Amino acid sequence: MNQNVQSSFKALADPTRRSILMHLSKQDMTVQELTDNFDMTRAAVKKHLTILENGNLIKAHRQGRDRINSLDTLGMKSVTEWLNYFDQFWDERLDSLRTAIESHTTKSN
Amino acid sequence: MNQNVQSSFKALADPTRRSILMHLSKQDMTVQELTDNFDMTRAAVKKHLTILENGNLIKAHRQGRDRINSLDTLGMKSVTEWLNYFDQFWDERLDSLRTAIESHTTKSN
DNA sequence: TTGACAAGATACTATTTGGTATCGTATTGT
DNA sequence: ACAATACGATACCAAATAGTATCTTGTCAA
Numbered sequence: 365m366n367q368n369v370q371s372s373f374k375a376l377a378d379p380t381r382r383s384i385l386m387h388l389s390k391q392d393m394t395v396q397e398l399t400d401n402f403d404m405t406r407a408a409v410k411k412h413l414t415i416l417e418n419g420n421l422i423k424a425h426r427q428g429r430d431r432i433n434s435l436d437t438l439g440m441k442s443v444t445e446w447l448n449y450f451d452q453f454w455d456e457r458l459d460s461l462r463t464a465i466e467s468h469t470t471k472s473n
Numbered sequence: 474m475n476q477n478v479q480s481s482f483k484a485l486a487d488p489t490r491r492s493i494l495m496h497l498s499k500q501d502m503t504v505q506e507l508t509d510n511f512d513m514t515r516a517a518v519k520k521h522l523t524i525l526e527n528g529n530l531i532k533a534h535r536q537g538r539d540r541i542n543s544l545d546t547l548g549m550k551s552v553t554e555w556l557n558y559f560d561q562f563w564d565e566r567l568d569s570l571r572t573a574i575e576s577h578t579t580k581s582n
Numbered sequence: 583t584t585g586a587c588a589a590g591a592t593a594c595t596a597t598t599t600g601g602t603a604t605c606g607t608a609t610t611g612t
Numbered sequence: 613a614c615a616a617t618a619c620g621a622t623a624c625c626a627a628a629t630a631g632t633a634t635c636t637t638g639t640c641a642a
Contacts, residue, residue, distance in 0.1 A: 377486035429609040429618045538639040
């Protein structure tokens with residue numbers, strides 16, 4: 365579970381991989397189609413795809429000789445959940461700050 | 474701006490750094506206090522702090538001979554915004570999926 | 583004032599990482 | 613049947629990364 369979050373964050377830390385996700389958000393694509401959009405070999409793109417798959421950010425299935433890559437929501441969810449902890453924290457901080465300001469202004473009134 | 478997102482994602486990709494953020498969410502801490510929570514040297518922790526600072530995930534100020542580290546919302550925001558693009562995408566996918574199912578069931582009725 | 587403590591900076595090392603080159607296998611279309 | 617295409621896997625290389633050790637500077641307290 366925690367390993368899960370780690371592999372998702374790792375996968376998102378590379379600009380090429382984030383760009384792959386952007387492409388896949390528009391349409392499912394084969395390895396070759398994705399490769400056409402980057403200045404690197406198919407092998408390099410395939411490595412990125414494996415890392416994205418390990419992070420549950422994409423999934424893939426074979427269709428004849430093609431590998432169809434598509435987005436997966438699982439990885440995105442675990443990352444978002446991790447970040448949510450801090451959103452909660454920001455809110456608390458803002459709340460206590462607001463409370464402090466209010467009590468201060470009421471005091472000075 | 475895009476470099477901004479990159480440095481934030483990079484900073485979040487390390488488990489030690491995410492752990493540091495967790496600690497700082499509970500209270501602001503000096504470099505030494507943080508180091509006490511990890512099995513590594515102060516120099517290593519300081520390197521992580523620099524990376525977190527570059528990713529706008531923490532900020533720091535000197536207080537006497539101490540360096541007080543605290544959370545910064547900027548980095549978290551840029552990451553969340555990047556992810557929001559996909560949340561939007563998920564919703565659309567779910568909507569079109571629901572529409573497809575509905576139109577199918579009405580057809581078969 | 584001087585010893586102890588907190589931090590900054592840098593040189594160095596081992597491991598990870600992003601990339602290529604290249605091999606083999608399966609599938610397609612003529 | 614067979615040439616072309618798509619993919620998987622692996623060996624290899626250069627650069628980035630996470631860590632240590634060590635030296636220096638600034639600050640506190642007795």
